[in-house]
Amino acid sequence: MSEVKKIATRESYGNALVDLGKEHDDLIVLDADLAGATKTGIFKKAFPERHLDCGIAEANMAGIAAGLSTCGKVPFISTFAMFAAGRAYEQVRNSIGYPHLNVKIGATHAGISVGEDGATHQCLEDLALMREIPGMVVINPSDDVEARAAVKAAYEHVGPVYLRFGRLALPVINDTPDYKFEIGKGIVLKEGTDVTVFATGLCVSSALEAAEMLEKDGISAKVVNIHTIKPLDEELVVKAAKETGKVVTVEEHSVIGGLGSAVCEVLSEKAPTKVLRVGIQDVFGESGPAVELVHKYGLDAEGVYGKIKTFVKEN
Known part of the structure; x- marks a missing residue:
């Protein structure tokens, strides 16, 4: 029996951004000094002029993304779930959610599968926090195929979207000819x-x-x-x-x-x-x-x- 292919959805996120970046010049990626971990470094290598490192300042990153969205850009802000949903919650709520801006949030390293980083980095509350924000779409893909499809769907959706990705490599289960991703459809x-x-x-x-x-x-x-x-x-x-x-x-x-x-x-x-x-x-x-x-x-x-x-x- 052949071994099941496993890929971390954070890897899928980085690769999907590159694919979208080739098609859409308005896509901008921001990260908080975590390009290597969130895999936005893949996008940075391909499109350095459309990648912004905001430093360890997630709240500011959310504000910058909000501003970019009002100028016709489609920004994806990227950091660990603990920082995206936790540290920057107020800015996500008030600067992105309240005005219903077209900002996408790529939150990696969610859940206990972050592993050795421990409780302070294992965000177990982000889905609850994000789904409480009016108008926020909340997506939690199950594998590489679904994660890539989710990033594309998030780009095409007009409005704020929270995307949850993991650090641990997961089995690929959706690689079937009839697979179809649609926001809001189980x-x-x-x-x-x-x-x-x-x-x-x-x-x-x-x-x-x-x-x-x-x-x-x-x-x-x-x-x-x-x-x-x-x-x-x-x-x-x-x-x-x-x-x-x-x-x-x-x-x-x-x-x-x-x-x-x-x-x-x-x-x-x-x-x-x-x-x-x-x-x-x-x-x-x-x-x-x-x-x-x-x-x-x-x-x-x-x-x-x-x-x-x-x-x-x-x-």
Whole structure:
């Protein structure tokens, strides 16, 4: 059996920017002294005149991008999720969100899979923070194919977009001829009858593998890739919940405010359903090898499998 190809979505981000840059002269990339880590250095090498290093000053970078957008440019600001959603939150809210400017936010190194950098750099709250900003589109791609498509869709969308990327290399799962990315539309990856698993980002591949393990136990799990947290595909969420009667959400984010909360909000209003939220349980992360942390916090296939199996059997 051939080894599954793995690529970090931050790499996909950098490569997608270069591809777009070849087609669109109005695309400008800004980073906060992290071009190597965020992979915007790839764009800098190709288009040095359209890359701006703003230094370790993320709030200022957000303001510069806001100004550029009013001059007909399409700026992508790039830094770690902790700094994009955390340190620069006020500027993103007031200078980009409030006037609904055409600025894209490329936030890399999100979640516990940042690894050894530890809790201070493992942003587990960014999806919650960004989806609260009126008019902000929030996207969390699951692999290289989806990340590239998401960057292109973000460029084409008029208005602010938050793109979440990771440091850890992920299995490529969307390299199929019929794959289509559309903002606000979830993708059914596997049909099932006993439980619906809504997953996002890094956890999509974990959910798919867990579903295969559940099949051996006689549990049929429907797996849905929710790459867009906002706007959420409410129609698909409600339809799938009604079909299976049980729902599990899986995310590399706090269970408070992210995908789990978004799904529960919709279902509580339109189709009350028993839901299990799998994610980070109201705790900070810690320093350690990324793969080991994903396992410890129960976000790998083994952990997701165990949680879903217990949930289905007890409910």
